[in-house]
Amino acid sequence: MSDLRVTPLHALHQELGAKLVPFAGYEMPVQYPAGVMKEHQHCRNAAGLFDVSHMGQVVIRHPDGVEAAAAAVEGLAPVDVLGLGEGRQRYALFTNEHGGIEDDFMIANRGDHLLAVVNAACKAADVARMTEGLPGCEVSELSDRGLLALQGPEAETALEGLVPGVGEMKFMDVATLPSDWGDLWISRSGYTGEDGYEISVEAAQTEALARALLAVDAVEPIGLGARDSLRLESGLCLYGNDIDSGTTPVEAGLTWAIQKVRRAGGARAGGFPGAETILRQIEDGPARRRVGLRPEGRAPMREGTQLYASEDGGDAVGHVTSGAFGPTLGAPMSMGYVAAQFAEKGTTIWGEVRGKRLPATLVAMPFVPANVKR
Amino acid sequence: MKYTEEHEWLREEDGLIVVGITEHAAEQLGDIVFIELPEAGKEVAKDDEVVVIESVKAASDILAPIDGEIVEVNEPLADEPGKVNEDATGDGWFFKMKASDPSQMDDFMDEAAYKDFVG
The missing domain is CATH 2.40.30.110 (Aminomethyltransferase beta-barrel domains)
Structure with a gap:
């Protein structure tokens, strides 16, 4: 167990009585004393706090600006990144030469750079892929920021009480908001099917922010067990289970993530790994x-x-x-x-x-x- | 009450042996979402797989602790498997057996021994 990494909330998980298990190289809470069923229902009915600090937060910059970085990312992902406005985020995929999916991730346009949030198990490979495959870009994985997800119908009220302004954000908006815990990089998104936020916070402030959120009556901690049942009820893919390097986005029903501009006949059609296979499957069916x-x-x-x-x-x-x-x-x-x-x-x-x-x-x-x- | 190393409890009641899983086992399994019980009247041998339990985490088999006949099963568990988490040694019982060889009960642990066993 000694080679497992921990997140900035490891001590808090232990204090809360979490059952900790190895996950993607980290020791992570699979459940708290409430148990998977109650945690799941609490997230659907009120608000749940998830530690997702094991995920990779990767900043992509280009000396010519964010558009140049976006154009480079389009060479690795069948997604419209250039069309992503400042302060917006979308779901994206890295593909391989066979059209398989190497990872699924979120990509945000944060004004002067892009931020990719990638799966924990894939992050080393993703950083290597981007470092090699994004010409002219500077790719840096942030090791000094934690990541929290606050999800559920009460998430907005709970977070607005601590960070005024988040209520004005729309689904898939991203913003940097000042707070008592330093600048927070917030997106209105998540992976539970519920309204909510993902909050990137300085590692040293992550526990304090988590405690402030847990002090709100509506908020309870939720482990990976309930995270899995929530995402599955919402029909969302788990990388490594439902999608992997042998499944294409078309087979996986993720064609919606490939915007028209990247499909056959689009202004920037193709130009990503596996384009021939993927575009043919869109036409002919998988x-x-x-x-x-x-x-x-x-x-x-x-x-x-x-x-x-x-x-x-x-x-x-x-x-x-x-x-x-x-x-x-x-x-x-x-x-x-x-x-x-x-x-x-x-x-x-x-x-x-x-x-x-x-x-x-x-x-x-x-x-x-x-x-x-x- | 007697206990097996498979974390079952056995209780003698009106000449029959009532069988369930311990609170410790229920806690380890997590929330139980599905239970498949045997048919009443089935003859079973010790260590036959007689019950399937699925929790939010995984499926597990429950073995017959002794030889005998299953004479009654706790039908309501099929619709309310969570009773095992709520009341493992009461409403969460699985089945009642008529023992072929009551001396097989002598092999099992008493409560103190089981407590030591689970540490």
Whole structure:
């Protein structure tokens, strides 16, 4: 365990009675004493505080300004970065030469630089990819800032009380706001399907800010267990489970993240790794698709469950990549991939659980409607 | 009450053995979301997999602690698996068995020994 890294909130997690587990090279709280179900529901009903300091915060600068940096990033990601206005953020993907996804991340235009927030498990590779692949840019991973997520219907009220002005931000806005804890780099975003904020704060001030937020009645700490059930209910992909270097954005149902300007016929079509494969799949359709499943009964179909087109016989037509019981849904839910001809919503498909094929229905995602401030 | 190393408890009641999992086990598993119980009338041998539990974290099998016949199962758990977290040794019981060889009960721990066992 000694080689695990810790975040600036490690001591606070211990004080709060968190169960700590290794995650992406960090020792992180999987749950607090309230437990996954209660934490999940608290986030949906009030506000939850998540430590996401393990994620990578990477600043990208170019001597010619932010547009030059944006143009460079477009060479690695099939996303409209040049069209991202100052003070705005969007979801983005790094792709590889086969069209697979190397990571999913958020990218923000912060005026004179771009800020990418990347997955913990991918950050070393992402920094290397950007350092090599962004000509003329200076790429620096910030090691001196923590990252908190405050999510849920009470997040706005809770944060506005400490940092006036955040209530005026719209979904996917980013801003730098002064506070008692130094300048906070705030985005109105998250990965739970709820309204809320992600707050980058100086490492030395992270614990003090977390304590101030936890002192608000509506706010409780939430671990990675509930973070996973919240994102799954919201139909959001977990990198490494639902998307990886072998899945393309089109297969994954993330074509919406590839703006028209980067698609065939767009002003800046292609020009990213795997463009040929990805643009062809947008035109012709992929051979398999990411789908949502609602198993009948209460038994969850977990990661790795093989999926079949019939109750008996036949080869698998797909598999589950994430599956759990949805505390808000009140039922099990899964996402996975199936061959395109079986991917139509409403189709019944069978998942093999403990040697028995159990029926599930393909449904639209999210499983639980999003509740964000557009 | 007797305890197994698999974190089950066994309680004699009206000539039958009532079986469930301990509070310690329920706490370790986390919130339980699904339980598959055996059919009443099933003959089982010690260490047969008789119950499947899924918590928010993972699936686990519960083994028959002794040889015998399952004579009754706690049907309400199918719809309210959280009862195991709330009341592991009461409403959260799994099934009642008729023991084929009651002397198998002698192998199990008493409460003090189980407390030592889980540390």
